[in-house]
Amino acid sequence: MTEHTLEIMKCTHEKQKPDDDSLLFGTVFTDHMFIMDYSEDKGWYSPRIIPYQPLTLDPAAMVFHYGQTVFEGLKAYRSKKDDAIHLFRPDMNIKRLNRSSERLNIPAIDEDQVLKYLKELLTIDKNWIPKKDGTSLYIRPFIISTETNLSVAPSQSYKLMIILSPVGAYYKEGMAPVSILVEERYTRAAPGGTGTAKTAGNYCSAYKAQARATAKEKAQVLWLDASEKTYIEEVGSMNVFFKVNGEVVTPKLNDSILPGVTRDSVIQVLKEWGIPVQEKKLSIEEIYQASRDGILEEAFGTGTAAVISPVGQLEWNDETIVINENNTGPLAQRLYDYLTKLYVGEEEDRLGWIVKVDHE
Structure with missing residues (x-):
């Protein structure tokens, strides 16, 4: 296994999934998450899907002090015809993540490769995609600077993560101005x-x-x-x-x-x-x-x-x-x-x- 091979570690106990009618925005998260690390000598490495869990970061991690972080938001849906998982223009979101990173001086990701990792994560947690009209699975990719250093300079290490959250219909009682x-x-x-x-x-x-x-x-x-x-x-x-x-x-x-x-x-x-x-x-x-x-x-x-x-x-x-x-x-x-x-x-x-x- 190389430093760029996707490692998958599935959870041993799945969470109870919420009812589609009770879904809010961004309050419940699926069983798994994606993480990949960056260092100057290795580039982006160690892609892995692991059980959803808290992070451990040093208090001096640069993201806490200088805000070097970017994120995206997109959704996965269930097809009404064949129950396939649908993404809407995900390449646009990943391209924009790289554009945001460039502005914040964060190293670029391989867009095609990250989309493949996202698809794998969605396949593993596909049962979390709600099916009721107006519902979806919200996808939040984000990058944070992780170097332990209080110098005012770009970090030399980062984490890219993707978390998933089933969300309810935005207009629960109809679209209102x-x-x-x-x-x-x-x-x-x-x-x-x-x-x-x-x-x-x-x-x-x-x-x-x-x-x-x-x-x-x-x-x-x-x-x-x-x-x-x-x-x-x-x-x-x-x-x-x-x-x-x-x-x-x-x-x-x-x-x-x-x-x-x-x-x-x-x-x-x-x-x-x-x-x-x-x-x-x-x-x-x-x-x-x-x-x-x-x-x-x-x-x-x-x-x-x-x-x-x-x-x-x-x-x-x-x-x-x-x-x-x-x-x-x-x-x-x-x-x-x-x-x-x-x-x-x-x-x-x-x-x-x-x-x-x-x-x-």
């Missing part, structure tokens, strides 16, 4: 920063703004650009789209917007459907003016967790606009229905996005 607070004080990311990387600090730095939104009974925050507080960037942890006078517009990617997999997919689907879609620098004033002019038809966020999240209200400068009478728009509903059916094999995979784990 959310109210959004436009954030003018705090900044999620700035030009030249880490906004395009999926790294821990981007998320905890948003908590203060989210607390303000919650206090105003808003579900999410709409981030504006750091420099001028004028241009729209993201909604919470989602990308955002607006339908204005028959055309769909979304902020053009820059180095402070995360390039979402669902975002890219929605753009391609809209083009296939013949619906005009434009990526552009988009100001919050344009959206409010479109609302005043009566041509703001819909707004929705896109992301792995919710897939499509309709926006019913925006509050900016103490002015609230109501979008589509606070109802889910027909385009948002159509996109949600199409993608969620595609995930489970009920829509034809015309774009070749579904990767089957059971039947290669």
